[in-house]
Amino acid sequence: xxxxxxxxxxxxxxxxxxxxxxxxxxxxxxxxxxxxxxxxxxxxxxxxxxxxxxxxxxxxxxxxxxxxxxxxxxxxxxxxxxxxxxxxxxxxxxxxxxxxxxxxxxxxxxxxxxxxxxxxxxxxxxxxxxxxxxxxxxxxxxxxxxxxxxxxxxxxxxxxxxxxxxxxxxxxxxxxxxxxxxxxxxxxxxxxxxxxxxxxxxxxxxxxxxxxxxxxxxxxxxxxxxxxxxxxxxxxxxxxxxxxxxxxxxxxxxxxxxxxxxxxxxxxxxxxxxxxxxxxxxxxxx
Numbered sequence: 001x002x003x004x005x006x007x008x009x010x011x012x013x014x015x016x017x018x019x020x021x022x023x024x025x026x027x028x029x030x031x032x033x034x035x036x037x038x039x040x041x042x043x044x045x046x047x048x049x050x051x052x053x054x055x056x057x058x059x060x061x062x063x064x065x066x067x068x069x070x071x072x073x074x075x076x077x078x079x080x081x082x083x084x085x086x087x088x089x090x091x092x093x094x095x096x097x098x099x100x101x102x103x104x105x106x107x108x109x110x111x112x113x114x115x116x117x118x119x120x121x122x123x124x125x126x127x128x129x130x131x132x133x134x135x136x137x138x139x140x141x142x143x144x145x146x147x148x149x150x151x152x153x154x155x156x157x158x159x160x161x162x163x164x165x166x167x168x169x170x171x172x173x174x175x176x177x178x179x180x181x182x183x184x185x186x187x188x189x190x191x192x193x194x195x196x197x198x199x200x201x202x203x204x205x206x207x208x209x210x211x212x213x214x215x216x217x218x219x220x221x222x223x224x225x226x227x228x229x230x231x232x233x234x235x236x237x238x239x240x241x242x243x244x245x246x247x248x249x250x251x252x253x254x255x256x257x258x259x260x261x262x263x264x265x266x267x268x269x270x271x272x273x274x275x276x277x278x279x280x281x282x283x284x285x286x
Contacts, residue, residue, distance in 0.1 A: 020056040034073040044230035058286040098263035134284040143280035151280035176209035
């Protein structure tokens, strides 16, 4: 018997409705295999979703066409925390296959080594309403063995040289790009200096809108891994980790990945640190 989760929807204005791309239209642009709408999410998570409560797709046809060229997919995100998602799935993604490496199926609890269970990004949802994102199944090009700052530069380049080439840049992204133009030289100077400027540098990176809009949260990645596996029975990011837009209690950057049959691994590394198995992921939010 399917569990029923109640989510609060959005009120649509007449003007907005006229501009909305339907789920069916999105599937015709991106191909059905690259759109995870209400039907797919309900199947993957074993829940019922009232179609009246699903928000409109915020991306234009042109944006979806560019996303297709980049190998991205459209997915409806439900307002769940990482912990709630794990509870919903009872810690499993398939029979005896765990969702998290640090989860003990026998006890139905996380192991003591799971240092993240009291973190806000684990216990609280990213949003209080359902929302759509354009996500990627592949790492951002040339992002492996690059630190957080260098990866942010790759995200900036992706926006400027691929996403918005020959197109009007939405206000929210104009502000994000302008902000990065202004703080990037400051961060570069801080990192090149001899004084201990890591805290100030991290504070600037935390407020950078590019990372908030285009770098995934831990939930974004974990949710994608679950849905894609449930629908396609295929695992992605089995041998790599992805740097997210949140930090742990010690100020390290949280990474998520290694999605094999032992479960998702969650780790952390310093802002200036790089690793040959850790990369960046480009997503789009509005």
